[in-house]
Amino acid sequence: MHIAIREKPVKLLWLEALKRRLFEEDPDFGFYHEQFRRLDAGFAGEKRVDREWHELICPYTFSVLHNLILINSAQHSHQLDTLFICSHFMLIVEIKNINGRLDFDDFTHQCIRTKPNGTVEGFPNAITQTQRHMQFLKVIFQNYSLPIEGAVIISNPSAIIASHPNTIPIFHVSGLQKHLNSLFEKYTKTILSNEQLTQITQQLLTRNQPSKVPTSIDPSRFRQGVLCPKCQYKSQMHYARGIWRCSSCQYASEEIFAEALQDYRYLVKPTITNKQLREFFDIPSSDAANRLLRKFQFPYTGSYKNRVYHLPENLVDYMKPFFRSS
Numbered sequence: 001m002h003i004a005i006r007e008k009p010v011k012l013l014w015l016e017a018l019k020r021r022l023f024e025e026d027p028d029f030g031f032y033h034e035q036f037r038r039l040d041a042g043f044a045g046e047k048r049v050d051r052e053w054h055e056l057i058c059p060y061t062f063s064v065l066h067n068l069i070l071i072n073s074a075q076h077s078h079q080l081d082t083l084f085i086c087s088h089f090m091l092i093v094e095i096k097n098i099n100g101r102l103d104f105d106d107f108t109h110q111c112i113r114t115k116p117n118g119t120v121e122g123f124p125n126a127i128t129q130t131q132r133h134m135q136f137l138k139v140i141f142q143n144y145s146l147p148i149e150g151a152v153i154i155s156n157p158s159a160i161i162a163s164h165p166n167t168i169p170i171f172h173v174s175g176l177q178k179h180l181n182s183l184f185e186k187y188t189k190t191i192l193s194n195e196q197l198t199q200i201t202q203q204l205l206t207r208n209q210p211s212k213v214p215t216s217i218d219p220s221r222f223r224q225g226v227l228c229p230k231c232q233y234k235s236q237m238h239y240a241r242g243i244w245r246c247s248s249c250q251y252a253s254e255e256i257f258a259e260a261l262q263d264y265r266y267l268v269k270p271t272i273t274n275k276q277l278r279e280f281f282d283i284p285s286s287d288a289a290n291r292l293l294r295k296f297q298f299p300y301t302g303s304y305k306n307r308v309y310h311l312p313e314n315l316v317d318y319m320k321p322f323f324r325s326s
């Protein structure tokens, strides 16, 4: 059994950093907040479905992969929320965390959501998306005669699934085990050996293209420095003797630097020099900046004066063991 852990997509981390820092008067402030809200809800919905896989009763060895981004021959991407593979079949799962009444139109290929207050909104049709992914995986795995199935899971328990075509099953998260049971009954023939299953899983993980930071935002549009979480990230914290202190509410923290540096990594760039650190985080002395950079043992290139430090991914987790309190 192999169940991958779903990691926060880079785009969500980027939006999280931007949400903390973008000035309220920015013309795109509302747009990015809405994007964040949608993506964050989507991620929460996916996490909710992920819990089901851990409790899954499956008669065969299986793999579950999350958030796979694969590129097809036309250079278009396929983002698969979850892919379940066992020796008998493969199941592509598209996850939607939307509330209200959902109508899936087979002719217009649209998903229409009607909120309890009557507001009507259009969404990309998850059924059409799933069919597109199925076609693509059929091409990739044409050498194996493994059946490829698809399903759409609605992770919001209060959503009402109204009209929908019968092409792809669509159900609430609680129906996952039952749906899989029906597939176990439908596909009784063993097609993949355990070695082949491992091979396919590895092949997909190798092809996976992790998402990239969507676009660059001019640094004049967002607040710089280490920002105080107690002041809703509106006031800056200052560095003295290894501690960051808020000039407004006096909140003090050493570890808050990790989150701020992660914001820098996503919003500015994944490398930093002593000078850039001093400028962005308002550190007065070069020695203090140097001590700070060395403390976390970031990989670097270049000689002493022109040293460029490379900030690892998952920076907050990476930096955790280097703080005094931990």
Ligand SMILES: [Zn+2]
Pocket: 228, 229, 230, 231, 235, 246, 247, 248, 249, 250, 251
């Ligand atoms: Zn404060």
